[in-house]
Amino acid sequence: MTGTTNALEITGLTVDLPTEAGGINRILHGVDLALRPGRIHGLAGESGSGKTMTGLAVLGLLPSGARPGGRIRLHDTDLLALSPRKLGELRGRAVSMVFQDPSTSLHPMLSIGHQLTDHLRHHLKLDRKAAKERAADLLGQVRIPNPDEALGRYPHQFSGGMRQRIAIAIALACEPQVLIADEPTTALDVTVQAGVLRLLRGLCDDLGLAVLLVTHDLGVMSAIADEVSVMRHGLVVETGPRGQVLTAPQHEYTRTLLNALPGAAAARARTTTDPAPDLRSAP
Template sequence: MSDNTVGTTNRLEATDPGGAPRGGVVISGLTLSFGRGEARKEILRGIDLDVPAGKITGLAGESGSGKTMTGLAVCGLLPAGADLGGSIRFEDTELIGLKQRSMNRFRGAKIAMIFQDPSASLHPMLTIEAQLVDHYRHHTGASKRAGRERALEMLGLVAVPHPEAALRKYPHQFSGGQLQRIAIASALMCEPSVLIADEPTTALDVTVQAGILRLLRKLCDELGIAIILVTHDLGVMSALADTIAVMRMGEIVEHGDRYEVITAPRHPYTKALIDALPESGARSSDGTES
């Protein structure tokens, strides 16, 4: 995107103490809880995470570990009643405590999110064109024509075949893999600096998954987008993430270079996760181990 060059030059200016490099997100001491008193449930207990531009930061862990909630917190999509503490800095802005209206400027535009089920993020009764273009025009105030051109460009970028025809179709007319590509195109419409991908390939077949993984890598490398990859799938992690943060019960127990986390995990929990993989749990361990 054209923004990319600007991003590089601004990076120097923006790295004042406490500020994130342009396009990245710096999370520090993030806490999240629901409820009060005895019913209080702590979901995140002090997350520190650097999400630099042009890198894919993986968040691994089991369900309930808080990895999805971390993604939602960055996106400002937490459910009502969430009690958020600590800091999430995006460029020069502190996102925590931001008014709903100011947050709307970032959400879906500068910070976008894609989910496990792409059909859930697309309106079933609207054409692809209506969804992509309206969203873009809402954030940028661009003309209909400009919006349409942008949509065509993005559909081309994510390699949806026949973008012109695709714009006129409805979500149910696409396969899961194509729909995820369209959801990604929709997320890219407003030139986001940060893309949160929550289990983006979990619902897809492995052969389709391979294509989406390549696409995400390309977006990161070519557009310099910071990607937060949330997944429980260590195979996907190993293929795509640059660094891996392993979460457990609302904390990051280990964060480091992909190769090191996977081949030489330091935390026992990471080791247990890797040992639970069927490849390493050979058939000889039947019964006794489980």
């Protein structure tokens, strides 16, 4: 169900990183974003524009020595004002993240069941039996075949697309309100990519998640996002409903990104309308 109150508000977010020469390099220059429950907000831009850094700032996962400024409000809580311990309690519960490459976010030496149940027992204080039942339910939710059997298998025994679904299951384990997906389909082929996008769309609609989808691919945005923001040089240069941004862009940089799309993807972007289509029934 779509809400009218923002689940997450980013206001004037800056991030400074120290340089080897002892100076300061400002990576983000005052980012403003608002995420609503039940909506997917696409954050697009070329590599180095600050998209991933924005997502990491929300989770408190910035590089060592980074200094953030501004505000990141999760409902009534300013995440930037929290101690590391308090932020750690929220990370994985209220806000979760899915990374680009599941092979780096999943431990290769631990079974899927071990990784899921550890997460559940740590955050939700479930006993072993309840955690295992919840873990199997989560794998079913992200459409992993034979969930009970899958719990005993290891990451290398799954395809790339299945590993990404498992990473999404872990991110959703504690029922967060906000999910940040950082280039979640970049490492996947086109067919598998479409399946993961359908999954994200369905989970957003069914669970009322507020999703920040970070991607350089405006073609992906045209298939799934409700709202789109475009970043360049650490600043959001354009924000609006998907149809408006992709069919009538106001900023020259947005037009440049659209013009760089391959023919088929560009045609889809030019003809897209708001709201985003229901991808769950697609083949």
